Amino acid sequence: MSSTGTATPKGPFRLVTVNTAPERAKRLIGRMVEDLKDRYTIEYVANCETLEQVEPTVRELRPDVLFCASMWTAEQSSKVFELARSIVPGIKTHAIPHGLQVERGPDAVVEHLNEQVPRLLDGE
Numbered sequence: 001m002s003s004t005g006t007a008t009p010k011g012p013f014r015l016v017t018v019n020t021a022p023e024r025a026k027r028l029i030g031r032m033v034e035d036l037k038d039r040y041t042i043e044y045v046a047n048c049e050t051l052e053q054v055e056p057t058v059r060e061l062r063p064d065v066l067f068c069a070s071m072w073t074a075e076q077s078s079k080v081f082e083l084a085r086s087i088v089p090g091i092k093t094h095a096i097p098h099g100l101q102v103e104r105g106p107d108a109v110v111e112h113l114n115e116q117v118p119r120l121l122d123g124e
Helices: 022-036 051-061 074-087 100-104 106-122
Strands: 010-018 040-048 065-068 092-095
Touching (some): 010 022, 022 106, 074 092, 092 106, 100 106
Parallel strands (some): 010 065, 065 092
């Protein structure tokens, strides 16, 4: 792929999360942003604690990327992504596998994001 160390990070990408635990979301996204900072500039702009907050938040902030946390079912995540795409066509979305945080803990979530986010952001 690209040479490391010399390339300018891609971005900035504006990220919104949908997570009922905003402090945990901020902490885990912060770790991911730090881990990937040499490749991507990711600005964590907001968290929606409820599904009802998604529409006004996406309308106001127009993020490039939206993540659903592992407490949401696949059906809930799909509805969120459909809504987000109706407001920001082309928004990149990712659902953390349902139950990952509970079953394997925060390190597993960060590891998962570190693997998935490059695929998401480079898949242009």
